Amino acid sequence: MNCIIIIEMGTDAVRVFAFDLSGNLISSSKGHYPTFHEQPDHSEQDPEQMFITMLYILKNLLNEKIYPKKYTVTCICFGSSMHSLLAVDKDGIPLGNAITWADNRGKKEAAELKQSGLGEEIYRATGTPIHPMSSLIKIAWMKNHEPEKFKQAQKFMPIKSYIIQQLTGDCVIDYSIASATGLMNIHKLTWDEAALEFAGITPQELPDLHPVFYSGVTLKKEYQRVLKLSPTVKILIGSSDGCLATLGAGVWENSMATITIEDSGAFRIIGDKIIEDPKQQIFNYLLTDKHIITGGPTSNGGVIFNWFAKQFGDFREAFDIDQSMEMLIEEAAGVEVGSGGLIFLPFLHGERAPIWNPNSRGCYFGVNIRHERKHFIRATIEGILYEMYSIGRTLEKHRHIESLSINGSFASIPFCTQIIADLFNKPVSTLNHADSIGKGAFLLSATEMGIYPSLEEASKTVTMHQTYLPNAENHKVYAQYFKVFESLITKVADEFDAISDLQQRYSQ
Amino acid sequence: MHFPHILEFTHKKNNTIQLNSFNSNVTDCICLYYILEGKFSWMIDLQQHTLYPGDFALVLPGQRIGGESGILNIGALFGLKISAEDCGKLLLGKWSGLSKKEKLSINQILLVNKQQLVLKLKEAQVLMYNLQLELQNEEVGFYTRVNQLLDELFVLISRQLIRQNNSRRDFPQTFLKLEQTLRQNLAHQWTVEEMAALTGMGTTAFTEKVKNYSGFSPLNYLINIRITEATKLLKKNEVNVTDIALSTGFYSSQHFSTTFKKLTGYTPSEFRKK
Structure with missing residues (x-):
């Protein structure tokens, strides 16, 4: 029996999935790697640790779960989170850690570029909003702040390219990951001259660009041997987490969108055209040159509820944070829709779409004397979801959307799913599989192998589990509170800058 | 000498401020202080600390401690000095009745947390009074009791350090x-x-x-x-x-x-x- 292996280099862990050729999950396994925050705005990971962790998890999964069941691996496909950046020297040795998407060190570089005409030109060409998350800004930051390291660097690549290079010796990048670097011209499918000039690099300093179906690399002999894989096993470079999750969510219809909320989150649609946004609020990433994933990301998803639980959760009875969060959800469910007029801005991590302001911060607004702890719990959850609604409305200016599918651990909490349905006033479906990224990568691989005639046909095999219908009464209440939420954000824009500046200056 | 490892045990009530009453020194033993009354301003390893009743200070071999401006403030406190073995590396010596593994664990915990020198540890008060009674009265079984109380004290400190640092x-x-x-x-x-x-x-x-x-x-x-x-x-x-x-x-x-x-x-x- 043949099987397909998916290797997903996620934000906090590598996940390895094994699917049979019909798309049934045989087994999966994860290995965590840490994120280091040496300075407040910094967020880094150790590339060697990520590689070793991946190798270990992959090897164990094969030996313990796949080979004993007599499966033969025919294809390995890669997925990964976007926007990471690693600089390596002339021998291919990493110059320090990889910088993750959550890193905001390039705040100043991003703000300056965004205000210039060049910023708009680069956004149009690359589809990536001008923000410290992008490789473009990270490289520019290194050029300005670590000139020695910048000079020593022979290549700049995302972590996924590094992992594939370790395994195969080739330095390659797929369209999906490349289109999220801020360096790729998504219209011409080449590295963008203006962006590279701003970053101060040449195309030779970047990996070779390939479509997501590219399989022209082979595993090094040592890894074939140690993983007991045949030399003919196909290595598919694959795509990014965002594009794969959209494919795996089965939202191929134009009138559908998908919401993902894990620690962070995104609202995404799929189409055959790049959507131009004069306000530069949305991204356009390439699944293929004919399948464009358009959407907006939030940095403030489940991670914010996690923060709330850590600070204010009840730990007298709860054994751990998960249990404490469950108790909080129960309490929140007992509070009226709209939390009695308490509104929460969830921007504890600054925010990306739609405001793209790293200086934005959190806020509870409208507190009155009757508000209790439970109102704060519900307001926190509603605030996170108002923000997702706000991103969704930005996309709705470009596309008529009738229904939604959701995935990710936070969005899939039934209490949250119902609020999403009420907020958007649209039916919301959950999926039959737990992990949309893994599923998407399977569909991609199976299409490449000819099991499905096209990605479109592949995505039709995704089935919905349960549909939450909107409550019109609740929607009416939410819509009124949302107006306040939205206007509040624009009104305190100057104060966001002021407080973030003071925080940087005075807090330790 | 019943307890060669106990270099000093004091229960002090300080009513006057005297210059050079608590000068800064690098210690070669384990120094433990429990504050009963008053407010003490100390420098521990170049860090300024203000200690109030219920606070417990722990200073390990090689670390520096002294009063601010060399003064011991007005107030009352317990002080305990215990010698370490193996050039200060083994904190709980042969006197301790803990198992070898437990000794190693406590050693690790204290060393890893040595920047966290001041703890809130009200539970230590009873232990210190009992220790004082045992040392003064020398009643039957006191030899074992004293060492047990010391073990109990170190276990209490270690658990508190962990509790302060690792929240579940x-x-x-x-x-x-x-x-x-x-x-x-x-x-x-x-x-x-x-x-x-x-x-x-x-x-x-x-x-x-x-x-x-x-x-x-x-x-x-x-x-x-x-x-x-x-x-x-x-x-x-x-x-x-x-x-x-x-x-x-x-x-x-x-x-x-x-x-x-x-x-x-x-x-x-x-x-x-x-």
């Missing part, structure tokens, strides 16, 4: 701290018990939690970090393979070579040449 609200944070501690001393032959003790959890719960969170058993996670660090050193091409093996915690270059090859398919020297 935040296992990821606890785990990250553990990882940093392991990386700082990879050459040490860490046991699961030691790692669990650092997080303040029992061994079984710790193993379960780590497995669930990281996907690895604690020892496999450790091997993972060892190979990661070894990989970096191999790529640097400056250190020889045996030194890399030992500095990253493998028993020998043979042990390193086998483990490395089993995972990566390369022997360390092949990996270096590739």
